[in-house]
Amino acid sequence: MSGGTSSRVSRFVPRNWSFAVLAVAVLLVPAFTRDTYILSIFAFMATRFMVVVGLWLLLGLAGQISLGHAAFVGLGAYGSAILVTRADVNPWLALVMSAVLAAAIAGLIGIPTLKLKGHYLAMATMGFGEIIHILLIQLKGLTNGTDGITGIPPLSLGPLNFSDPRLYHLLVWVVALIFFLLALNLTNSRLGRALQALRRSEVAAQSLGVDTSWRKLQVFMLSAVAASIAGSFDAHYVQFVSPDSFTLNVSVILVCSVVIGGFRSVWGAVWGTLLITILPEIIKRFNEDAVNLVFGLLIIVIVVLLPVKSGPLARLQLLLRGRERL
Amino acid sequence: MALLTLEGVSMRFGGLDALQDVGFHLHEQQIKALIGPNGAGKTTLFNCITGALRPTAGRVLLEGRDVTAWPAHRMCHEGVGRTFQHSRLFDDMSVLENVMVGRHARTSAGLLSAFLRLPRHRREEAESRQAAMDALWRVDLVDRADQPASSLPLGERHLLEMARALATEPRILLLDEPAAGLNDEETERLATSVRRIRDEGVTILLVEHDMGFVMDISDEVVVLDYGRKIAEGPPLMIQADEEVIRAYLGEELE
Ligand SMILES: Nc1ncnc2c1ncn2[C@@H]1O[C@H](COP(=O)(O)OP(=O)(O)OP(=O)(O)O)[C@@H](O)[C@H]1O
Ligand SMILES: [Mg+2]
Numbered sequence: 001m002s003g004g005t006s007s008r009v010s011r012f013v014p015r016n017w018s019f020a021v022l023a024v025a026v027l028l029v030p031a032f033t034r035d036t037y038i039l040s041i042f043a044f045m046a047t048r049f050m051v052v053v054g055l056w057l058l059l060g061l062a063g064q065i066s067l068g069h070a071a072f073v074g075l076g077a078y079g080s081a082i083l084v085t086r087a088d089v090n091p092w093l094a095l096v097m098s099a100v101l102a103a104a105i106a107g108l109i110g111i112p113t114l115k116l117k118g119h120y121l122a123m124a125t126m127g128f129g130e131i132i133h134i135l136l137i138q139l140k141g142l143t144n145g146t147d148g149i150t151g152i153p154p155l156s157l158g159p160l161n162f163s164d165p166r167l168y169h170l171l172v173w174v175v176a177l178i179f180f181l182l183a184l185n186l187t188n189s190r191l192g193r194a195l196q197a198l199r200r201s202e203v204a205a206q207s208l209g210v211d212t213s214w215r216k217l218q219v220f221m222l223s224a225v226a227a228s229i230a231g232s233f234d235a236h237y238v239q240f241v242s243p244d245s246f247t248l249n250v251s252v253i254l255v256c257s258v259v260i261g262g263f264r265s266v267w268g269a270v271w272g273t274l275l276i277t278i279l280p281e282i283i284k285r286f287n288e289d290a291v292n293l294v295f296g297l298l299i300i301v302i303v304v305l306l307p308v309k310s311g312p313l314a315r316l317q318l319l320l321r322g323r324e325r326l
Numbered sequence: 327m328a329l330l331t332l333e334g335v336s337m338r339f340g341g342l343d344a345l346q347d348v349g350f351h352l353h354e355q356q357i358k359a360l361i362g363p364n365g366a367g368k369t370t371l372f373n374c375i376t377g378a379l380r381p382t383a384g385r386v387l388l389e390g391r392d393v394t395a396w397p398a399h400r401m402c403h404e405g406v407g408r409t410f411q412h413s414r415l416f417d418d419m420s421v422l423e424n425v426m427v428g429r430h431a432r433t434s435a436g437l438l439s440a441f442l443r444l445p446r447h448r449r450e451e452a453e454s455r456q457a458a459m460d461a462l463w464r465v466d467l468v469d470r471a472d473q474p475a476s477s478l479p480l481g482e483r484h485l486l487e488m489a490r491a492l493a494t495e496p497r498i499l500l501l502d503e504p505a506a507g508l509n510d511e512e513t514e515r516l517a518t519s520v521r522r523i524r525d526e527g528v529t530i531l532l533v534e535h536d537m538g539f540v541m542d543i544s545d546e547v548v549v550l551d552y553g554r555k556i557a558e559g560p561p562l563m564i565q566a567d568e569e570v571i572r573a574y575l576g577e578e579l580e
Binding site (some may be wrong): 022079183186189190191192193194200201203204205206207208209210211212216222279 | 356377378397398399401403407408410414415416417418419426427428429430431432433435436437439440441442447450451454463490491493494508540
């Protein structure tokens, strides 16, 4: 291939048929259905997908666990809700401001916590998630407590009003797919290799010039931004936010989806997302209350019962075991 | 001026003095060996030089500049490369990718260029790939480039660690027991590689228990025993040193 725009585009978009197939398939969904229920499942799938891809970069690629990622989704959702309904900020600007806030908070809490390994990191991030959850409930003046915030307007852009579920589907999936593409590119880069290297051995990575503390912080902030943006989209779509959407439960399910999808490739995030969005819908048909039960059992089965020698779970266990010896 | 100078380097782990007041010079293009019985503190000294550990006392000088306790990644940028006694390869990457990680310090593409595959990043990737292949060539591992690192036999694992370190363009290369697990022929090949690397301008400090290899290859030897330097000098002198023989060599050389 020679010069010109087309080759430039094709280099940015790696020659990756799997990605093309995925993109075309999901973007065509609105051509086949107007069913708002199905479209709503897809809408949540898109935002979950963003969160899971971000978390995959942190956990799957760099090997750093976070059990507090629902909090970053919450920061995005509440950031948008508060800024838009209380301060009349433009929704897009609010989305960006919330993401910046999430990045800043991730930076602040990442500096001390990412020094920790294994179970300690898991507990520290879990603690952070719980603190945010409690703040969302307690800061009533700002968040309206357990009642949550209503009346968040749908997104719009010039003449396009994304309250139309099919239009929204296109918007949210284009954003999610772009982020996925960026993540694919990242894994195939100098920084992707550095993150993968430090997952295996921080000492070795450092000896090869990788500033591991900074790289871990960077990917933590990146995953927080992805989560926050996803939260903002959800808030505008549902037009309502409440603290129950951002619990430890959600954080655990997110981690599960990364583990189930596998650490081998960021494509694991696709399968993990499918599972955590489709499975609950199927279970709900039989029994509304069984969702948490089934997920709980699933986690127990995966973490405790399966005798694993290799694969993502073995990696997770290894990772939870902690610090490498010099 | 010496390329690397250690002054009174000491390292204490709880009640254990792993290193006590160790000092010596490493001159440009030297091959210097560090020997001593198990637990003498050789690996600990490597960790102190490369910033993996902060010595509890003493100074590490690089061309006269105090670099004591600089973070390890910064020491890499300054041209200090190392291998590990117990290999720390990135087992889930290919051989070539392992070496490409070694280009990290010599490349600069940031998050944005990686995300967008900007031309600068693609150029750097191509250069990294080339430099990594060169490094593999220097240790005779080119034909393994595309294999998973986990598939390498023990002897080649250390060669890969060397290639990875070479890719960082070190001025000083620290090798921790490079000949461990090698047969005679492989050890011979290793010696040839190490000499060639030195001839290309890299200064070498190595830890090794294979005395034949050490005496054959090094210009100078430092002997550690219980964390103290008990002798330093050219191989022939070390072989004749009574204290060294008592502490270490007697058993090994016979
Ligand atoms: N990170 C550490 N924490 C506590 N003690 C340590 C640590 N690293 C090394 N030691 C102790 O310091 C002493 C020196 O160990 P070191 O690994 O430097 O010896 P060595 O000369 O490399 O031995 P070998 O020939 O067996 O590799 C040993 O007693 C060891 O147990
Ligand atoms: Mg040792």
